[in-house]
Amino acid sequence: MLRVSSRSAVVRSLLSGIRRQSTKDATVEDWTINPLELGEENVSHMYCVPSGDVKTVFPTSLPSQFSTQTTSIGEMCWILRRQSYQMMQELKSFDATQPHNFRYLLYGADGSGKTICLHQVLHYCVKAGWLVVFVPGVFSWTHSDRELRPSTRVPGTFDQPDTATAWLKAFRTLNSHFTSQVQLSRDWQWGKKDHSLAGEEMNKVIDMGLLKPALATDVVVALLEELVLSSGRFNIMLAVDEFNGSFSPTTLRNQQKEWV
Numbered sequence: 001m002l003r004v005s006s007r008s009a010v011v012r013s014l015l016s017g018i019r020r021q022s023t024k025d026a027t028v029e030d031w032t033i034n035p036l037e038l039g040e041e042n043v044s045h046m047y048c049v050p051s052g053d054v055k056t057v058f059p060t061s062l063p064s065q066f067s068t069q070t071t072s073i074g075e076m077c078w079i080l081r082r083q084s085y086q087m088m089q090e091l092k093s094f095d096a097t098q099p100h101n102f103r104y105l106l107y108g109a110d111g112s113g114k115t116i117c118l119h120q121v122l123h124y125c126v127k128a129g130w131l132v133v134f135v136p137g138v139f140s141w142t143h144s145d146r147e148l149r150p151s152t153r154v155p156g157t158f159d160q161p162d163t164a165t166a167w168l169k170a171f172r173t174l175n176s177h178f179t180s181q182v183q184l185s186r187d188w189q190w191g192k193k194d195h196s197l198a199g200e201e202m203n204k205v206i207d208m209g210l211l212k213p214a215l216a217t218d219v220v221v222a223l224l225e226e227l228v229l230s231s232g233r234f235n236i237m238l239a240v241d242e243f244n245g246s247f248s249p250t251t252l253r254n255q256q257k258e259w260v
Contacts (some may be wrong), residue, residue: 031077035088035124043085048077049123057126059173060166061136061241063115081113084120091125096235115241122239130235131178133171133227138245148254152191153218158254164216168209171223178234179203185229188222190215202226 033047049057054076062070070076087104094102106114125132135141141163151157172179182202189195194215196205202223209219227236240246 034127035120036127038080038085038088038124040085042080043082044079046077046079048075051075053123053126056173056176057123058119059170061134061170062119066116078116078120081117081120084117084124087117087121088124091121091128091130091237094235096232118239118241122237125235125237126174128235130237131227132174133224133236133238134174135167135240136170138240138242140242142245142248142250142252144252148252149214150254151217153221158252159214159217161213161216164220165210165213167220168206168216168223172203172206179206181234182223182226182230184222185226190218196222 031046031048032050033042034050038047054070058076066078083106090102106117108114122132122134141160144160144163146160146162148158148160151159180201180203184196184198184200184202184205186198187195188205190208194208194212196208205219205222209216230236
């Protein structure tokens with residue numbers, strides 16, 4: 001059995017094996033890099049995510065096995081993939097005021113690192129001041145035993161209050177500096193009693209969705225529509241993991257236990 005004196009020693013051991021450099025006097029801080037400072041020399045090398053970013057940028061979206069390893073070690077370190085670095089370099093030239101969009105597709109076999117690449121790019125976007133709209137797993141939306149409710153706004157569709165509430169929480173954590181900047185472009189009627197007026201901050205609307213889960217799905221729809229209207233004011237990254245799940249049959253059941 002290998003016994004070490006501290007969790008940092010484990011990290012130093014891993015890093016030394018990958019970069020083949022002496023870590024006799026190194027600390028985890030020596031390997032911590034802001035993604036805005038990554039360069040060609042960092043590709044295929046290990047680096048650590050600043051501890052303050054772990055809970056704000058990656059609260060619940062990391063692969064479970066990687067998240068467990070991160071918790072065990074006490075630090076979040078990964079190898080910079082070339083695909084991630086190439087996307088970061090291209091995103092540097094993006095101008096939200098220009099009439100064009102970048103589209104990227106990460107593909108490969110299961111376990112090849114697509115999700116980690118996506119998270120590395122998301123980390124870069126957050127640090128670069130982008131607003132990030134992130135769907136951490138489509139299959140969790142289409143294959144779930146969470147509650148379904150018939151939508152009162154769109155006949156023939158179903159709301160997922162628990163899923164919508166969790167997504168709103170993650171969105172606000174990821175974009176806390178933007179939610180007060182986005183304002184409603186029009187009045188929104190949520191029900192017989194609840195409504196929001198044009199000019200109201202999106203932060204207040206998100207609060208309402210969290211306090212009243214029955215309205216959370218409608219709040220998500222309103223948020224996405226308002227962000228589309230806000231395009232051009234700031235850079236927006238829409239990132240979707242497990243996108244193929246959008247095209248597969250669901251395993252959801254309605255209140256009558258029927259497949260939907």
